[in-house]
Amino acid sequence: MDTDRIEIKLNNKKCYDILISDDFSGLESELGAILPGRKRACLFTDSNVRDIYGNEVRDILLKVFEEVHIFSCEAGENSKNLDTIKDAYIFLIENKFNRQDVIIALGGGVCGDMAGFTAATYLRGIDFVQLPTTLLSQVDSSIGGKTGVDLNEYKNMVGAFYMPKLVYINISVLNTLPDRDYSSGIAEVLKSGLIKSAWFYEWMIGNFGEIMAREPEYVRGMISNSLNIKKSVIEKDPFEQGERALLNFGHTLGHALEKYYDFSMSHGECVALGCIAASFISFKRGLLSTEEYYEIRDMFVPFSLPISIEDADVSKILSYTRSDKKNDGQGLKFILLKKTGKAFVDRTVTEDEMRSAIEELIYKEE
Helix, strand or coil, rough: EEEEEEEEEEEEEEEEEEEECCCCCHHHHHHHHHHCCCCCEEEEEEEEHHHHHHHHHHHHCCCCCCCCEEEEEEHHHHHHHHHHHHHHHHHHHHHEEEEEEEEHHHEEEEHHHHHHHHHHHHHHHHHEEEECCCCCHHHHHHHEEEEEEEEECCCEEEEEEECCEEEEEEHHHHHCCCCHHHHHHHHHHHHHHHCCHHHHHHHHCCCHHHHCCCCCCHHHHHHHHHHHHHHHHHHHHHCCCCCCHHHCCCHHHHHHHHHCCCCCCCCCHHHHHHHHHHHHHHHCCCCHHHHHHHHHHHHHHHHHHCCCCCCCCCCHHHHHCCCCEEECCCCCCCCEEEEEEEEECCCCCHHHHHHHHHHEECCCCC
């Protein structure tokens, strides 16, 4: 088994490891080492992932824990709410889970966010482990301790910072991931290069064929480099008081587009559009050259990500930004680019600038 290990620190002390592996064969020993003597595990998963990997992972867990109970919710963003969390609480209570037990999230970002929030709040906190099964969750949502659920149409408005005991990434699960979901994850990878590493961004573009073909060597390199960028940010700012906000590049308008389209577009597709919109504002402010802006826009295309939308109600999209959780009373924290690989937080972006950026996204026939 070929394994990469990335250590995440909190306040300069080791907090947890991220393992990047080719399979699940190392999971038993890792769990045994960090969770010795635990009796019960709750495998928190969704209806899609349970059918594909549920039995395999349960069998591994039974080598470590005396009891393994599976809590499964319907796949998709519509399950990411407090009703599902309530069901999870009742499940844990009925199966007599206590603070010595553990929740193990097996799934994508929705599943991981809900499992983490459940772990953070059940009995005021029990341990949990992340087994992310989508590229988006492997490079983004499973890392850094953000957990949460949606409240009506407001995305991730209820949540907590709560660190996992382990993040175990099996890259082979990406072979069963639909093409659209794979591309959605790549949007977050490209974002990490745009905010922090021009070299990595150029590497992604130069190897797009191998990446889209899911060649293991390139997938591993993509995930490892993206995680190291996120590690460098979250270790400096674990609770998003400053620099960690850079990770929200493309997310202000991206989240608004998600809500506008009622989540029919994937998170990554909306982040790609949000990155283009933010780059457009940077271009209009004279921070990016014409060539830089159009390269950023067009380089989403080889990764099967959108660069335009159909005719849309721009005012309605803008209205969603007013309830964005990045609006902290001092103004909306908007992330712009000084150049490829160098982002910064700006609080002066106006609605007119955002309107122009959204209008730029609307497809126009030549």
